[in-house]
Amino acid sequence: MTDISAEHTPMRSDDYQAQDAAHHLHPFTDTKALNAKGARIITKGEGVYIYDADGNKYLDGMAGLWCMAVGYSQQSIVDAVAAQMQELPYYNTFFQTSHPPALKLAERLAKVTPSHINHVFFTGSGSESNDTVVRIVRHYWATKGQPDKKTIISRKNAYHGSTMAGASLGGMKDMHEQGDLPIPGIVHINQPYWYAEGGDHDPESFGLARAQELEQKILALGADNVAAFIGEPVQGAGGVIIPPASYWPEIQRICHKYDILLIADEVITGFGRTGEWFASTYYGITPDIISIAKAVTSGYLPLGGVLLGERVANVLINEGGELQHGYTYSGHPASCAAALAVLDIMEQQDIPNYIKHDIGPYMQERWRALGEHPLVGEARMIGLMGALELTPDKATRAPFTVKQGTVGMLCREHCLHHGLVMRATRDTMIVSPPMVITHAEVDELIAKASQALDATYAEAEALGYL
Numbered sequence: 001m002t003d004i005s006a007e008h009t010p011m012r013s014d015d016y017q018a019q020d021a022a023h024h025l026h027p028f029t030d031t032k033a034l035n036a037k038g039a040r041i042i043t044k045g046e047g048v049y050i051y052d053a054d055g056n057k058y059l060d061g062m063a064g065l066w067c068m069a070v071g072y073s074q075q076s077i078v079d080a081v082a083a084q085m086q087e088l089p090y091y092n093t094f095f096q097t098s099h100p101p102a103l104k105l106a107e108r109l110a111k112v113t114p115s116h117i118n119h120v121f122f123t124g125s126g127s128e129s130n131d132t133v134v135r136i137v138r139h140y141w142a143t144k145g146q147p148d149k150k151t152i153i154s155r156k157n158a159y160h161g162s163t164m165a166g167a168s169l170g171g172m173k174d175m176h177e178q179g180d181l182p183i184p185g186i187v188h189i190n191q192p193y194w195y196a197e198g199g200d201h202d203p204e205s206f207g208l209a210r211a212q213e214l215e216q217k218i219l220a221l222g223a224d225n226v227a228a229f230i231g232e233p234v235q236g237a238g239g240v241i242i243p244p245a246s247y248w249p250e251i252q253r254i255c256h257k258y259d260i261l262l263i264a265d266e267v268i269t270g271f272g273r274t275g276e277w278f279a280s281t282y283y284g285i286t287p288d289i290i291s292i293a294k295a296v297t298s299g300y301l302p303l304g305g306v307l308l309g310e311r312v313a314n315v316l317i318n319e320g321g322e323l324q325h326g327y328t329y330s331g332h333p334a335s336c337a338a339a340l341a342v343l344d345i346m347e348q349q350d351i352p353n354y355i356k357h358d359i360g361p362y363m364q365e366r367w368r369a370l371g372e373h374p375l376v377g378e379a380r381m382i383g384l385m386g387a388l389e390l391t392p393d394k395a396t397r398a399p400f401t402v403k404q405g406t407v408g409m410l411c412r413e414h415c416l417h418h419g420l421v422m423r424a425t426r427d428t429m430i431v432s433p434p435m436v437i438t439h440a441e442v443d444e445l446i447a448k449a450s451q452a453l454d455a456t457y458a459e460a461e462a463l464g465y466l
């Protein structure tokens with residue numbers, strides 16, 4: 001008789017970790033260090049929770065990687081994708097061809113986007129969206145007879161993805177160092193990060209000064225050489241950096257004055273995260289182009305897009321000729337079906353309003369109260385995305401003397417130990433839970449974060465970091 005018990009014993013983390021270490025190279029990971037420790041193996045998701053292979057349950061305070069907006073157990077998305085897979089699992093949108101999921105999603109997006117935006121170019125991810133943006137803005141100006149108007153201005157500590165153009169637009173020094181980036185024609189100005197860089201300035205005058213760096217850079221380069229400015233309305237991966245209210249209106253004014261396209265990378269902030277369908281609406285700006293991905297499918301399948309305002313779309317369509325750009329999976333039918341099902345949920349549950357008027361204000365108040373903790377220099381939140389700045393000295397907002405990121409990593413481990421996924425960027429803890437999180441789940445998240453802060457404080461003190 002064959003012993004079949006092995007097949008029926010559920011695999012545990014240990015069983016998977018060796019396999020993972022043997023064959024798998026992880027993104028943004030020191031694989032050697034990871035392999036010495038073993039990866040966390042996640043095997044199940046339910047609502048706002050994930051489970052590892054050993055049965056441990058975590059409240060997913062990061063919504064996967066910012067994308068899991070509607071929660072892990074939405075059967076309607078699974079059904080919509082399955083039905084689409086059966087009908088037409090794949091077809092492309094090249095060669096004068098279209099298919100119902102892509103055209104329906106394009107129409108649907110035009111309805112939820114700001115009124116001057118009525119066209120979309122589909123991609124497979126946020127990075128591909130931003131690569132597309134670089135191609136499109138340069139093609140736009142060349143079509144208008146200004147081929148030299150091609151430099152794109154971005155910001156230090158921005159995150160715009162990991163492809164060559166995405167990482168170049170991004171302002172992450174560590175990423176630039178690998179692969180000889182940025183590519184030519186992309187330059188960076190300082191970010192509106194008051195907590196870390198504002199010194200004695202008040203936030204509003206600091207925000208204005210940081211926006212005016214755009215004007216200085218345009219004047220230095222010559223407006224005839226500058227195609228566009230790109231920014232995340234709220235920097236996500238950089239540490240949920242919420243700009244002072246003075247910042248975006250000034251950026252808009254400068255772009256307008258010098259005839260520079262304004263690009264909002266709303267890969268994180270889009271689809272309700274700030275309490276509006278798009279954060280551009282929150283800040284009262286009208287970008288010419290918006291990059292999207294992540295929450296549009298809630299991560300159920302990969303999909304990104306570039307939303308084009310009338311100004312750019314009209315030139316591209318009426319004068320641009322053949323667009324020499326596209327992806328095999330542009331408008332993938334199953335991904336579009338997933339996005340349509342996600343939008344159904346968002347509209348039925350009125351997610352932007354839930355965040356603006358209900359769960360957002362509730363969580364913000366509880367989150368900001370964490371700012372009273374002795375280890376926290378600032379607790380900020382907009383909509384449902386927030387950050388905690390860890391510091392040994394609340395009054396001066398001083399960094400730790402131990403290597404940057406050390407205490408953040410301790411805190412991340414304590415969060416996991418208490419059943420909460422929170423991310424550490426440097427010594428900044430960031431949170432961006434599923435948008436469908438309930439009041440009771442917010443209470444649980446705050447309680448766990450608070451316990452993790454206490455544990456981090458005790459450990460940091462014992463190690464002499466305070």
Ligand SMILES: *Cc1c(COP(=O)(O)O)cnc(C)c1O
Nearest residue numbers: 125126127159160161265267268
């Ligand atoms: C995640 C992210 C991207 C990149 O998206 P991918 O799907 O990982 O390629 C781009 N921009 C912003 C603002 C992001 O947060």
